[in-house]
Amino acid sequence: MPLTETLPIGADTAQWNVWGTVARVVVTDPAATDEAAALVRDELAAVDLACSRFRADSELRRLTPGRAVAVSPLLADLVAAALRAARETGGDVDPTIGAALHGLGYDRDFAALQGFGDDRDAGAPHGLGYDRDAGAPHGLGYDRDFAAVTGRRVGPAVRVFAAPDWRSVRLDDGRLTVPTGVLLDLGATAKAVAADRCAALVARRLGVGAMVALGGDIATAGAGPDGGWKVLVQDRPGDPAQAVRLPSGAAIATSSTAGRTWGHLHHILDPRIGLPAPRVWRTVSVAAFSCLRANTLTTAAVVRGRRAAGLLRGVPSRLVTPELGVVRRGGWPS
Template structure:
């Protein structure tokens, strides 16, 4: 995952491995850190049980096994699926939750921590991706077409960061930053002197930017270099172009986007990777940082230089 680190200011920090990356929280009142940690862990566990495609007992997998019949789901899963469908609609299908089968065909069929170092077979299976519009969500009734495997990776982790940060700020009355790999959300008051200081850097040795997030802001980084697998000469990455069922061409090594929700930031950063050379048209005036494979940097929308 992209290396996006916080530089804590008058705050304390906890971190632990989750979902093949690192969960990190920073709070403005160190005395509330144990309670904040438990709240974040609880939120992440609930999201995992709802929508992990790597757990046979998740609600999402149950809906995908229903043979195209409607399934009643929890409010949490309905919220997560609804956000994924909204992201697909807003990006013209660039971020599509129906790419789960394609990801499995490419070899990404288990948690990334278990995938690391694995070599895929020479003949990688590629599955055509159905259109996101084939998925139906009416209230708490979810219908997934028979044979379709949903993957909410482009939106659910970002939503988990948003939800966890909001929950900590509301319950404990503190400022908090929640980082799940490259997905960062904040809630409550920021540190009073310089706000939340974030180092945005994909891999050690890559160019980095230190930026300041105001209270309530979020940042997401999508990368074609972080989650890779396969073997030398045919490495694959996890951002699939729904039009082809293959990893998106590597026009950008990373795209970082700042917004007022992590969900919005990650939706745009993922879509920008998929859109490739048309990314700047998609991003418009949104504060963004795009890095080419040669490590050249394009800053848009007021991203600080």
């Protein structure tokens, strides 16, 4: 869970906990703060009810597997965004990893999950047979060198699971078909989409400049303050920190392998193997003109690891190594 934070810029800020992270709403007119916060709370509640993997009454959980089901415009937008991210990244960001996340122990809201991974010596969920010294979940059959598990060398075409991927999900004219055996998880994109939607909603309804930050996903809309929105980019306390300014309408996202962890696992999976991506990067931050686009790139960059350079060519981005070295690309400011 990145600790990317808005810095005080003179406009009042509303702040509360949601989805295992912190929601912040900043507006250019302090008199609009309470109303802006109410709009964002309502929108986040609607997103949660539409697509939460952790509540039995969510629209996503009530889908009938293998059948085309008419869904709400909100869920259709959220699924369309996830499928677009998958298509644009060649499957590096794949919403069909829900079963893999569940199997690894990410089976409840992260705020509830945090309590059971606090003992570092306990490691990951023992029900998976996670051997801390061996470093792989035995219960999933990943109990030796990956080449030995697959019987061949590791390559981008190798898949551990025979389950369908994002290309098997169909969304046509508001009707969604999810294959039997596939559990959708929109976590890689829904928070970013929510930030975009909330910022636009506040600016449109209240006629103010707005910045909405949901953990590491930050979106802006409307006329911002002079000089732009000032944002502090930092993951964990003690990590490299940098203040940057976002022009009105811009967004920034940070993906982390140090946040949202339980035991020795983190939440960004490589869809091709159904396991957390190697920690080549501690964090990746990207600036773009939608939070969805920024988050799509940060997540895919974590998954690609050392191959992230090609993905981020020409994109303002900041990558932090596990040793806390900083790599800037695409015009990211020094």
